[in-house]
Amino acid sequence: MKQVTVSAPGKLMLLGEHAVVYGRPCIVTTVNKRMKVQAALSDESIFKLAAEDVAINEYAKPLDRIGKDEIPPKASFVEMALRNFYLKYKTISGVCITTSGFSSDFGLGSSASVAACTVKALSCLFDINMSPKEIFDLSYQTILDVQQEGSGFDAAAAIYGGTLYYTFRGEIIEPLTINGLELVIGYSGVKTDTVSMVNLVKEKMKSYKKGVEKIFDNIAALVIEAKEALLMGNWERLGTLMDFNQSYLEDLGVSSPKLNQMISAVRLSGAYGAKLSGAGGGDCIVALVTADMRKSVELAIQGAGGETIDTGINVPGIKTEEQMK
Ligand code: PMV
Secondary structure, eight states, X not given: OOEEEEEEEEEEEEEOTTGGXXXXXXXXXXXXXXXXXXXXXXSSSEEEEEEGGGTEEEEEEEGGGTTOSOOOGGGHHHHHHHHHHHHHHTOOOEXXXXXXXXXXXXXXXXXXXXXXXXXXXXXXXXXXXXXXHHXXXXXXXXXXXXXXXXXXXXXXXXXXXXXXXXXXXXSOEEEOOOOOOOEEEEEOSXXXXXXXXXXXXXXXXXXXXXXXXXXXXXXXXXXHHHHHHHHHTOHHHHHHHHHHHHHHHHHHTOOOHHHHHHHHHHHHTTOSEEEEESSOSSSEEEEEOOGGGXXXXXXXXXXXXXXXXXXXXXXXXXXXXXXXX
C-alpha cells in the first residue's frame, strides 16, 4: 500500500509580528523541531487520524463527511487540509494519517507544520507535482479555514525552511542567507491563543487606528533595517532593533508581566537584544546572543521563572522522509 512520511520544522518569529497581519514585513526563522505526518492510502472509504502529540487516538470519518459535522479542534488542521486537497485536485480516497512531533504548547508552529506536511504527503500519494508555492497556498488556506486569522508566515517557514523575509499571504517569501545567528529561546510557561491576541490588536486598531498604523509603520521600518543587519551579521544593531520592536509590541498591549520580566533579565545578563516572539501574551521570548553569552542568558531566563528551549535554528524546510510506492 502506498505510504509516505513527510516532516517540516517549527518556527520562531524574529521581528514584525502583528504588523505582518496588516501588510508590513516580518522576519521568521525555523527551529530544529519537526512535525511528522505519515499518510497511507487505504481501501476503506474513510479518513482515519492518530495524533499522539495532541491525544487523538482513533478519529475516523466517512469520506463524504470530511470537513463537515463536528471536527475536534486538534484534528482540524489535518482534516481541512485533506478536504482542501481533495477539492482542488478533484480526487478522493480512503487515507490513514498519523502525526507526531513537538508539543503545541510552546507556540512554535506545530499546526502550520502539520497542515503543510499533510498537503505534501497527499501530493506524494496521488503523484501530483506541487511547487512550494502551491503547497503554501493550500496550507495557508487550511489555516484560514481553521482559525480565520493569520499572515501565513508559519506555513511559509514550515515549507521553505531557513530564515525568511515575509509579507502577508506570501506575497513576498524571500529566503535570507545568514551565518552565525545565535538565539536563546525562553518559554514563559503560558500557552497563548494566537487568535485572541490578533483580535486584541484588532480592537486597538478600532479604538485608535492612526496610532496603531504608526506603530506598524515603525515596526516595518525596523524590520527592513534588521534584514540588512541580519545579512551583514551586525548583531549589535540587530539587538537594538529587537529591543525597539519589543517596545512597540508593549505599546500594542501584547506583552505580559512575565514576558517583560524574562526580557529584562536576559538584557541585564548581556544579551544584545530581546523580545517576545509570536502573538505575545505568553509563549516564548527570543534573545540575541553570542556563544559565550549563552550560559548566563539561559540562567537569567530560568531565574525569571522561564524555561529554556534548546534547539537549533535556520533549518531546512519540508521534506519527504520515506516513501513506499
Ligand atoms: O503566535 P504565533 O507564534 O503563531 O505568532 C503569531 C504572529 C502574528 O503576527 C500575531 C499572527 C500572524 O499570523 O502573523
